[in-house]
Ligand SMILES: [Mn+2]
Ligand SMILES: [Mn+2]
């Protein structure tokens with residue numbers, strides 16, 4: 001039985017290409033759809049159960065038949081991570097459970113008019129919760145809104161999905177180090193900066209975290225166009241660290 | 255010199271087809287893209303100037319090359335009318351003026367992080383303002399958030415764009431009656447109801463307003479799937495009243 005993660009989107013809030021930008025990375029994405037980055041989100045699946053991690057894409061209703069996504073796990077209520085919920089909510093004939101952090105504001109009127117979304121009680125940091133076949137452990141992150149990363153375990157296979165964040169709170173790092181991780185998906189939004197940015201990892205911070213936590217594989221996500229541009233002429237990333245692209249599927253387990 | 259209005263979207267917040275709905279109208283839209291209704295919005299153009307009325311569509315960056323829309327005129331800050339601004343704002347290399355009602359809340363963090371959007375001073379009811387080649391007169395509407403309809407004049411041709419609203423405030427009706435209207439675009443969201451709905455016109459209210467204001471032509475917009483379903487077996491609409499569809503272009507003037 002396998003655990004799969006599929007990247008539905010790997011961009012920062014501006015997406016790639018950036019509207020009107022003529023940089024190398026944006027032009028590359030315009031010329032070759034493999035380099036387009038949509039809002040940062042992913043599917044986790046096992047045993048036919050699909051859990052969506054964030055819902056920033058606005059084509060979800062057209063892409064997924066009703067009932068083929070069994071639950072949504074939200075990292076935080078920034079628009080680039082939840083915009084698709086504003087479409088999903090007005091569906092008919094089925095319901096969709098949404099799990100997420102304790103954020104009383106949520107996003108705009110989502111809580112007031114949930115439609116078919118069933119907002120579940122907020123997840124508590126470090127308290128494992130079963131969602132479908134997965135055991136999900138919420139991991140606090142450092143961001144400008146209440147934000148949770150997630151440890152996800154399925155039949156002894158462990159992955160972590162960590163965005164949006166700058167660095168990691170110590171207790172989160174400690175949790176990640178306590179048993180082997182097959183995969184770490186990590187916020188890496190901008191190229192190396194003299195001073196780390198406020199709400200997201202630059203490449204220096206992301207590589208330092210990979211070194212510190214030592215998962216089998218690290219995939220960087222939430223990339224901005226400037227990081228793509230930088231990587232087009234940068235030295236190779238360290239062993240075990242790669243950049244994610246939209247549509248990539250990672251299979252974990254036997 | 256002509257004035258043109260193009261419907262970019264004619265749906266209520268749920269859109270047509272509704273995700274997962276099996277009603278006749280939703281199935282028709284699934285089988286024939288001419289019946290798909292996207293978020294309620296329009297383009298007004300003259301002399302090569304394009305003003306967008308509301309920005310609920312999420313494919314605006316892919317549909318309009320940077321600089322081809324010269325300004326945005328927002329009726330109100332409900333998500334189905336402004337969602338596309340969350341993409342447009344992160345553009346590069348140009349700016350985009352946004353005019354709208356006096357709504358201190360706006361929508362989520364749009365005011366806080368406007369990016370390339372240049373929010374203009376709020377428009378004052380009944381005070382005509384020049385935007386590009388148009389004279390725009392803000393007309394208060396009845397809705398659950400501060401909402402303005404607009405009278406738009408170009409070389410003596412007058413049209414009105416009135417959504418979202420239930421009925422009309424008396425001063426707005428008086429303004430609309432004071433000189434001939436070539437076109438009235440009007441909120442009509444639901445089929446005839448025993449009790450008019452709270453925030454939108456049903457068909458009864460919309461037809462009564464057309465009768466009272468007597469524009470040359472009335473086009474109904476902001477339609478929900480139930481109204482489409484109703485119209486599939488309803489008697490014809492009165493002379494001069496029609497239902498709008500996405501992509502329809504109305505030419506006004508000589
Ligand atoms: Mn983000
Ligand atoms: Mn964020």
Ligand SMILES: [Mn+2]
Nearest residue numbers: 267332334418
């Ligand atoms: Mn609306």
Ligand SMILES: [Mn+2]
Nearest residue numbers: 330332397418
């Ligand atoms: Mn509205």
Ligand SMILES: [Zn+2]
Nearest residue numbers: 021023026225
């Ligand atoms: Zn760029």
Ligand SMILES: [Zn+2]
Nearest residue numbers: 275277280479
């Ligand atoms: Zn329907």
